[in-house]
Amino acid sequence: MLEPAYQADVVIVGAGVAGLSAAHRLTSQGVTVAVLEAAPCVGGRMSTEKIDGFRLDRIGQLLSTAYPELRLAPGLDGLVLRPFAPGVLLHGDGRHHRVDAPAGARSARGALRAVRALASAPRGVPGPGLVAASRRAAFRVLPGAGQGTASRVARGAAPLGGAVDQARLGAALTRLAHVPVERLLARPELPAGQALAARGLPARTIDGFLRPLLAALLCDPALTTSSRCADLALRAFAGGRLCVPEGGAEALPELLAQTLPAGTVHTGVRVTSVATTSVTTAEHGEIRCRAVLLATDAGAAAQLLPGLRVPDFHPVTVVHHTTDDPPRTGSVLLLDADRGGPVAHTAVISEVDPSRAPSGRALISSTVLGTPPPDLETAVRTHLARLYATPTHRWETLAVHHTREAVPAMPAPHDLRRPVRLLAGLYVCGDHRDTSTVQGALHSAHRATTAILKDLGAAGSMHRADPTPTAQAA
Numbered sequence: 001m002l003e004p005a006y007q008a009d010v011v012i013v014g015a016g017v018a019g020l021s022a023a024h025r026l027t028s029q030g031v032t033v034a035v036l037e038a039a040p041c042v043g044g045r046m047s048t049e050k051i052d053g054f055r056l057d058r059i060g061q062l063l064s065t066a067y068p069e070l071r072l073a074p075g076l077d078g079l080v081l082r083p084f085a086p087g088v089l090l091h092g093d094g095r096h097h098r099v100d101a102p103a104g105a106r107s108a109r110g111a112l113r114a115v116r117a118l119a120s121a122p123r124g125v126p127g128p129g130l131v132a133a134s135r136r137a138a139f140r141v142l143p144g145a146g147q148g149t150a151s152r153v154a155r156g157a158a159p160l161g162g163a164v165d166q167a168r169l170g171a172a173l174t175r176l177a178h179v180p181v182e183r184l185l186a187r188p189e190l191p192a193g194q195a196l197a198a199r200g201l202p203a204r205t206i207d208g209f210l211r212p213l214l215a216a217l218l219c220d221p222a223l224t225t226s227s228r229c230a231d232l233a234l235r236a237f238a239g240g241r242l243c244v245p246e247g248g249a250e251a252l253p254e255l256l257a258q259t260l261p262a263g264t265v266h267t268g269v270r271v272t273s274v275a276t277t278s279v280t281t282a283e284h285g286e287i288r289c290r291a292v293l294l295a296t297d298a299g300a301a302a303q304l305l306p307g308l309r310v311p312d313f314h315p316v317t318v319v320h321h322t323t324d325d326p327p328r329t330g331s332v333l334l335l336d337a338d339r340g341g342p343v344a345h346t347a348v349i350s351e352v353d354p355s356r357a358p359s360g361r362a363l364i365s366s367t368v369l370g371t372p373p374p375d376l377e378t379a380v381r382t383h384l385a386r387l388y389a390t391p392t393h394r395w396e397t398l399a400v401h402h403t404r405e406a407v408p409a410m411p412a413p414h415d416l417r418r419p420v421r422l423l424a425g426l427y428v429c430g431d432h433r434d435t436s437t438v439q440g441a442l443h444s445a446h447r448a449t450t451a452i453l454k455d456l457g458a459a460g461s462m463h464r465a466d467p468t469p470t471a472q473a474a
């Protein structure tokens with residue numbers, strides 16, 4: 001229980017990855033912190049449901065080993081990432097085509113080594129693992145993987161066109177992996193779909209690979225997202241490995257929470273109002289502090305600070321199936337270039353991360369983007385049968401997780417460095433202040449804590465109102 005007169009230097013509202021990583025950055029500098037979370041557990045959107053030995057993510061989580069904040073954020077040293085290996089399997093023209101992973105990071109160990117190498121590298125200097133991966137980011141499209149039914153439909157021309165088209169795409173991605181972020185962000189900004197068409201790549205390459213890949217990475221099937229955000233997503237794809245956290249999405253926030261000083265995080269505490277020197281909670285009255293960091297989702301942030309903008313959202317549905325006779329595609333991410341049904345991407349996720357299913361059972365997790373069709377379960381099952389080229393009528397549905405406000409939309413023009421300091425003493429972070437990804441949420445926390453630490457350093461003057469930028473303008 002919190003005492004009504006509890007004092008902390010900083011109160012953080014919300015224990016998603018943004019709030020928790022902000023707490024790490026502040027406590028590591030000797031600042032006392034109370035993280036107040038309305039839900040009974042930490043993690044926010046990165047939650048994992050446990051049913052009968054299965055670990056079912058609410059989100060169709062795709063991380064990249066090239067997300068810089070995964071190595072920069074304190075508290076994540078013990079994070080284990082499970083890469084999709086060999087990478088992506090495309091379902092195009094009714095066949096499977098394997099998109100080979102960047103050379104240099106082909107194995108699971110390779111990707112993990114890459115992350116660890118970066119973790120031990122001096123700040124700002126990429127470690128050898130990822131340098132190797134990104135320097136050789138060219139990929140190959142091969143006839144389909146696996147030895148089961150799936151491989152029998154995996155012959156014929158690749159959906160990306162011939163060898164020359166593939167070489168051009170590989171070269172384009174390799175170049176992208178080496179463009180400094182700031183240069184990427186200075187490029188003209190268009191909706192991603194339009195920008196792709198203007199890049200001079202063959203339509204087949206765009207429709208057969210880049211569209212389905214970007215739709216999956218951005219949770220945006222119409223590709224209205226800003227081309228700068230799309231370029232960042234492609235850059236991370238080209239320079240790293242797609243991966244998931246071992247044990248489920250919740251592993252990441254739980255690791256952050258467990259490694260904070262005891263008594264920092266308080267769950268089941270709903271904040272009802274905020275000011276620069278206190279917050280009011282539904283359960284414990286007023287809690288006084290020297291600064292408040294709002295680390296909720298965009299909607300809750302705007303309820304507490306009505307001037308804040310609320311973006312549109314991309315809805316996402318994740319459907320989990322189990323079977324004892326799984327498709328033999330291996331630990332790949334299967335993308336549908338044919339758009340022959342509601343599933344945007346799917347994986348036998350227990351092949352990627354065996355801890356997610358009990359022994360003898362396979363877990364297949366599939367993601368539907370946008371508003372789901374009324375006959376979702378049937379439509380998904382039928383589509384999966386085509387994608388995996390195997391009967392699915394005996395597969396058991398374990399859970400259907402629909403999140404209407406899943407991912408903040410990032411249409412052009414998108415400000416991905418939205419102000420995090422509203423007033424001296426009042427700050428805001430979360431994916432809606434940056435890019436709508438785990439990387440964006442962590443990065444916004446990084447920016448916000450830098451501002452807080454600077455203001456706390458000038459403690460004498462920190463509660464004087466700073467006219468710019470105000471919550472109204474944010």
Ligand SMILES: Cc1cc2nc3c(=O)[nH]c(=O)nc-3n(C[C@H](O)[C@H](O)[C@H](O)COP(=O)(O)OP(=O)(O)OC[C@H]3O[C@@H](n4cnc5c(N)ncnc54)[C@H](O)[C@@H]3O)c2cc1C
Pocket residue numbers: 013014015016017018019036037038039042043044045046058059060061062063217219269270271272295296297300316317403405406407429430431432436437438439441
């Ligand atoms: C279905 C889905 C798929 C996704 N796919 C991907 C992906 O593939 N790759 C990727 O990188 N990202 C993905 N994301 C996005 C990613 O999960 C988010 O960007 C990230 O988790 C946001 O973290 P956050 O800390 O900013 O916010 P949140 O996780 O929303 O945390 C905010 C916290 O604030 C708490 N809170 C709210 N109001 C109050 C209050 N009044 N008092 C106290 N506490 C409060 C909430 O309970 C919550 O715990 C996906 C998200 C979803 C939902």
